[in-house]
């Protein structure tokens with residue numbers, strides 16, 4: 001068994017359900033200490049809500065390449081539904097089983113193995129590993145804070161590769177070179193409560209609320225860009241204080257989420273929607289208010305040195321040249337892009353966040369070879 005596959009299996013045995021450290025960062029630090037990395041633990045957060053993170057760095061030359069990842073995993077769900085214990089790290093018939101196998105302990109094991117090999121081979125540059133325990137949860141005290149800390153320390157890699165499982169069905173399929181932003185709105189409207197038999201004495205907030213929501217009701221908000229699909233919006237919750245069939249409610253509320261590309265910013269979306277809400281609410285004679293929560297601005301890394309490097313290495317090892325994509329949810333690349341150019345390439349994500357999460361051990365070995373090739377090409381560039 002390769003070092004990478006063994007390390008991935010040992011990482012899965014650490015029950016690091018977000019935001020619990022679960023021994024995963026301790027294990028990585030022990031491995032990285034042994035390889036010769038200088039390790040710094042970076043706990044952030046309030047007392048009682050502290051999240052642990054690990055920054056590890058080796059070498060002082062140029063170029064300075066960074067790998068990034070998260071050791072926290074989503075909860076296993078119904079454990080009884082798993083074929084094998086979700087934290088067994090069992091290897092059976094060339095398959096590594098367990099929560100985090102794909103997302104993304106397998107990817108972390110691959111970059112640690114590639115870094116270890118590079119150190120043994122006398123790599124001439126610098127390698128940094130940015131590993132958080134807070135990606136799958138609130139992601140407040142993880143990579144976001146680590147990026148601030150790195151900037152303060154003036155530790156700025158030339159480029160960064162995030163080992164998220166970007167490939168939908170086979171290794172070598174997709175590099176993520178950007179991600180859409182995410183904006184949630186909570187809209188509340190107030191009318192006048194009354195008896196449904198006497199509607200002239202009441203003011204129903206629901207028809208107005210529905211009209212206000214029109215632009216965010218399963219809508220495409222643009223036609224996309226060279227790098228992005230159209231921005232989309234979905235209503236995720238509707239509520240009112242009606243309660244009985246003969247009561248016109250006084251208040252109604254809705255929650256919606258917008259996944260937006262670089263045609264928009266959170267400010268432009270808020271301004272446009274607030275103008276629409278004001279107009280419709282005035283026509284319906286309703287009082288309204290909206291609260292906003294933006295968890296990610298969109299970003300894109302234009303095709304260039306980093307994407308070419310990853311695509312070339314993936315093609316050499318797998319025979320497939322990956323396509324560039326900005327699809328999917330948000331990732332920690334949204335924070336890392338403040339530091340340096342960032343792209344994502346990792347394992348096959350088919351089973352991530354699902355019962356019976358698993359990866360082929362051959363894929364972990366191939367990913368290790370791809371990461372090693374990247375470091376090799378970087379050095380000779």
Ligand SMILES: [Zn+2]
Pocket residue numbers: 070103104135164165
């Ligand atoms: Zn992940």
